[in-house]
Amino acid sequence: MHERFRxxxxxxxxxxxxxxxxxxxxxxxxxxxxxxxxxxxxSIRNRFVVQPMEGYDSEPDxxxxxxxxxxxxxxxxxxxxxxxFEATAVxxxxxxxxxxxxxxxxxxxxxxxxxxETRMAASKKGFNPILVxxxxxSGRYSKPGGKSxxxxxxxxxxxxxxxxxxxxxxxxxxIRDQYISSAKLASEAGFDAIDIKACHGxxxxxxxxxxxxxxxxxxxxxxxxxxxxxLETIDLMREESAGIMITTRLNIxxxxxxxxxxxxxxxxxxxxxxxxxxxxxxxDVRLINISMGNPYFNPHVTRPFDTPVPGRPVPxxxxxxxxxxMITGTSIFQKRFPEISFVGSAYSYLRHFAPNVGAAxxxxxxxxxxxxGRNSFAYPSMPADIMKYGKADPAKFCIxxxxxxxxxxxxxxxxxxxxxxxxxxxxxxxxxxxxx
Ligand SMILES: Cc1cc2nc3c(=O)[nH]c(=O)nc-3n(C[C@H](O)[C@H](O)[C@H](O)COP(=O)(O)O)c2cc1C
Ligand code: SF4
Numbered sequence: 001m002h003e004r005f006r007x008x009x010x011x012x013x014x015x016x017x018x019x020x021x022x023x024x025x026x027x028x029x030x031x032x033x034x035x036x037x038x039x040x041x042x043s044i045r046n047r048f049v050v051q052p053m054e055g056y057d058s059e060p061d062x063x064x065x066x067x068x069x070x071x072x073x074x075x076x077x078x079x080x081x082x083x084x085f086e087a088t089a090v091x092x093x094x095x096x097x098x099x100x101x102x103x104x105x106x107x108x109x110x111x112x113x114x115x116x117e118t119r120m121a122a123s124k125k126g127f128n129p130i131l132v133x134x135x136x137x138s139g140r141y142s143k144p145g146g147k148s149x150x151x152x153x154x155x156x157x158x159x160x161x162x163x164x165x166x167x168x169x170x171x172x173x174x175i176r177d178q179y180i181s182s183a184k185l186a187s188e189a190g191f192d193a194i195d196i197k198a199c200h201g202x203x204x205x206x207x208x209x210x211x212x213x214x215x216x217x218x219x220x221x222x223x224x225x226x227x228x229x230x231l232e233t234i235d236l237m238r239e240e241s242a243g244i245m246i247t248t249r250l251n252i253x254x255x256x257x258x259x260x261x262x263x264x265x266x267x268x269x270x271x272x273x274x275x276x277x278x279x280x281x282x283x284d285v286r287l288i289n290i291s292m293g294n295p296y297f298n299p300h301v302t303r304p305f306d307t308p309v310p311g312r313p314v315p316x317x318x319x320x321x322x323x324x325x326m327i328t329g330t331s332i333f334q335k336r337f338p339e340i341s342f343v344g345s346a347y348s349y350l351r352h353f354a355p356n357v358g359a360a361x362x363x364x365x366x367x368x369x370x371x372x373g374r375n376s377f378a379y380p381s382m383p384a385d386i387m388k389y390g391k392a393d394p395a396k397f398c399i400x401x402x403x404x405x406x407x408x409x410x411x412x413x414x415x416x417x418x419x420x421x422x423x424x425x426x427x428x429x430x431x432x433x434x435x436x
Pocket of ligand 2: 378400416
């Protein structure tokens with residue numbers, strides 16, 4: 001049963017988890033978060049990751065706006081070892097909203113300067129984060145120009161309300177090539193790594209579960225055939241953008257019927273995701289950012305929250321259950337593949353206890369990095385505070401109120417309505433005035 005966050009101390013939150021049947025990892029020693037790690041020749045200063053967070057605020061041509069740039073400069077000054085840039089479309093038809101970033105030969109210069117300025121802002125504070133860009137095609141959730149235009153690898157029994165366009169093999173090859181072109185541009189812009197986004201219901205993760213796709217080289221019963229679209233994309237990217245690190249944000253379970261990584265009862269079943277990670281390791285993928293669920297269908301799985309977006313249902317599970325699902329799932333992958341560094345997700349619900357939980361997870365080898373999504377909107381300088389003062393300020397954390405999700409669901413600019421009130425509180429006021 002869902003409950004509001006009301007834990008005043010460590011004993012109360014650990015006790016609640018126990019009551020629910022979970023052993024919540026917790027460490028008063030935050031030093032595991034501060035140790036460096038080297039991946040693919042990149043020396044990463046600490047274990048904090050700014051998760052990709054869409055701000056719906058790019059210019060119509062996909063280039064970063066002043067608001068986009070502001071977000072990355074705040075992250076840069078915040079001291080995280082990795083800054084994972086938000087979902088960036090590989091083609092105009094695959095944008096999830098009119099403000100989604102998109103890198104093209106026409107706007108490359110703007111991305112070059114975004115990367116440069118992000119590095120400069122970090123360097124002025126003594127930081128040197130690695131910069132990952134997340135490439136995506138929104139598939140079922142494509143909304144170029146604000147109009148829903150779903151394109152899928154296969155139909156899904158619970159997600160499809162209207163009849164979407166089913167992409168042909170030739171369409172998929174064209175999209176694969178768009179990933180390759182976008183990766184080349186991103187490499188020219190100066191990013192250190194390319195994330196082939198395979199999570200949250202968008203095209204790449206959807207192709208991994210396309211069992212109902214028949215007479216195709218990209219779908220059907222055999223998992224290796226379903227993995228082909230992603231693996232071909234990686235192989236070609238390696239050939240065309242030699243030297244750049246390749247990573248993926250991967251759903252290890254969609255947690256719904258017909259999704260990736262689910263059993264007959266629609267519960268998590270990691271056998272296919274583990275098989276996929278074996279294939280990724282063969283291709284020398286050494287960094288994987290784990291997620292689960294689909295923000296349009298089961299948002300509490302992707303991001304456990306205190307309060308849902310107004311008008312959306314209150315989930316029938318305790319948010320700590322969602323937090324533990326992600327911690328336990330990530331730990332299975334990290335322990336099975338110690339040669340890969342995994343990033344754990346969904347820590348923001350834990351508020352000021354999140355660093356303690358993250359430190360314990362790293363100490364227990366349950367993941368190599370701890371990602372912060374909503375909390376990076378709310379409190380981007382949390383890592384710098386922990387490095388400088390040995391602790392964070394409890395009054396600055398995200399309270400998982402879903403205000404930022406409410407903004408982007410209404411195609412407004414996304415940010416923290418509570419802790420970055422001047423800009424995003426004002427956006428929310430406008431939304432409320434419009435009766436939404
Ligand atoms: C407003 C908003 C935008 C998001 N944008 C992205 C995105 O671009 N790419 C992505 O992989 N996940 C995205 N996510 C999911 C987050 O990266 C993260 O997985 C989720 O919020 C759970 O982590 P948290 O508890 O630290 O917030 C977004 C989430 C929110 C709330
Ligand atoms: S609006 Fe701010 S406090 Fe609310 S969920 Fe988003 S980041 Fe957290």
